[in-house]
Amino acid sequence: MTLVPPPLSLYVHMPWCVRKCPYCDFNSHGLRGTPDYPAYVDALLADLDADLRDFGDAAHGRPIETVFFGGGTPSLFSPELVGRFLDGARERLPFVDAAEITLETNPGTVEHGRFDGYLAAGVNRISFGVQSFDDDKLRRLGRIHSSTEATDAVRQAQDAGIGNINVDLMYALPEQSLEGALDDVERAIALRPTHVSHYQLTLEPNTAFAANPPPLPDDDAAWAIQEACEARLASAGFGQYEVSAYARPGRRCAHNLNYWRFGDYLGIGAGAHGKISDAAGVRRRWKTRLPAAYLAAAGRPARIGGDNRVAADDLPFEYMLNALRLIDGVPATDFAERTGLPAASIAGARESCIARGWLVDDPDQLKTTPLGQRFLNDVIEAFMA
CATH class of the missing domain: 3.20.20.70 (Aldolase class I)
Structure with a gap:
């Protein structure tokens, strides 16, 4: 997708x-x-x-x-x-x-x-x-x-x-x-x-x-x-x-x-993190942390502290880490649009969380219940690869 x-x-x-x-x-x-x-x-x-x-x-x-x-x-x-x-x-x-x-x-x-x-x-x-x-x-x-x-x-x-x-x-x-x-x-x-x-x-x-x-x-x-x-x-x-x-x-x-809706952002400055979506998927880049090193490398490749593609197996966790912080949740269709993965890739984890009372049982939303908000870390971990 x-x-x-x-x-x-x-x-x-x-x-x-x-x-x-x-x-x-x-x-x-x-x-x-x-x-x-x-x-x-x-x-x-x-x-x-x-x-x-x-x-x-x-x-x-x-x-x-x-x-x-x-x-x-x-x-x-x-x-x-x-x-x-x-x-x-x-x-x-x-x-x-x-x-x-x-x-x-x-x-x-x-x-x-x-x-x-x-x-x-x-x-x-x-x-x-x-x-x-x-x-x-x-x-x-x-x-x-x-x-x-x-x-x-x-x-x-x-x-x-x-x-x-x-x-x-x-x-x-x-x-x-x-x-x-x-x-x-x-x-x-x-x-x-x-x-x-x-x-x-x-x-x-x-x-x-x-x-x-x-x-x-x-x-x-x-x-x-x-x-x-x-x-x-x-x-x-x-x-x-x-x-x-x-x-x-x-x-x-x-x-x-x-951020929470898994949007894109350019991150510039010492230690700044960024996220960009392109035809190949989701790419994260971060800059070297020390100000002196960042200044010395102004605009050159040495300013980059790291740069990698997010593996498909890691995308559900990264997406939920952000989206499930929102009290109103997000439309269920956003997951596929922002990650490029089919909804079926999270179906098992989602059903498990619904059964535990952590997620609202609504096919059109990804949203935590009050109980899920209290145990948010456990909810998010359910989507780890």
């Missing part, structure tokens, strides 16, 4: 941050001196040029529907540099009208008055890495901002005219109570964002927290926190549409939805 080309997004990785957080396993690097930010933007555009050459018709000319600047801390880059990159990207690829363009922001790295600059550069969505409004919890998480700075930053962005704002919150923090977690949600709601990401702190390998684990709430306490916070967000008008994502009507994150 032939793949139907899905929507195309652009992910841009900005690898530097002021200080590495002890829970973070992303490709981020604490500042040591001042990086050459303009040279990095040049390297990003050279990377984009090279990817477009390499992928040919599979990428060139396809419209970009969303852009996401992630990190690290993208707000370390000035509005002028962000604008220069976006101008260059538009010279190389068409953008759909009103493309969603998100910039991740650390409240501790923004300067008063800069948000109007980002808006003028083309950014129309800001995602704030707040994590908590409890100063003690922020300190224990290694964050460089205070709760007051977080509140002020969100309000400054709103005052600058940015109307689409996400607040990132974490829960099940060291020694966090249910009341403390609900207070974080209340304070986020009071800021009137359009979107809230609410995800559990987990101990990831090769992080400082994994080496020296802090005292975290147990599984039952974490589940109680999750349920209570979900209910409070729902009562405030935030609809849950993904495991950890809540949005006001019409404000779901289009970029992340493209």
Whole structure:
């Protein structure tokens, strides 16, 4: 079966941050001196040029529907540099009208008055890495901002005219109570964002927290926190549409939805991952992680950390790993369109999950039940080769 080309997004990785957080396993690097930010933007555009050459018709000319600047801390880059990159990207690829363009922001790295600059550069969505409004919890998480700075930053962005704002919150923090977690949600709601990401702190390998684990709430306490916070967000008008994502009507994150629906995305920048569908199947590419190595290889083959075709046997798992995170699920026909595999290839695993009460018994949908959402990892593993 032939793949139907899905929507195309652009992910841009900005690898530097002021200080590495002890829970973070992303490709981020604490500042040591001042990086050459303009040279990095040049390297990003050279990377984009090279990817477009390499992928040919599979990428060139396809419209970009969303852009996401992630990190690290993208707000370390000035509005002028962000604008220069976006101008260059538009010279190389068409953008759909009103493309969603998100910039991740650390409240501790923004300067008063800069948000109007980002808006003028083309950014129309800001995602704030707040994590908590409890100063003690922020300190224990290694964050460089205070709760007051977080509140002020969100309000400054709103005052600058940015109307689409996400607040990132974490829960099940060291020694966090249910009341403390609900207070974080209340304070986020009071800021009137359009979107809230609410995800559990987990101990990831090769992080400082994994080496020296802090005292975290147990599984039952974490589940109680999750349920209570979900209910409070729902009562405030935030609809849950993904495991950890809540949005006001019409404000779901289009970029992340493209990931979860197994869409395509060009990944540029140090350590960035991309996915492209072509006549031969699904291709994944990622870039070398160290910023210095990435800069030294600007636009050349050495910038590539890896490049491979996803084996047909692995596609059901990769597809479900994304699609089943969506609370509303996806149309059953999307599986064949996005993977090129027949529906029969997942029939056995699907029937098994329906029998366990994990998937809704609907031939037109792939959707988890509430029980399936709670045991999502087990559901996804059922589709492993």
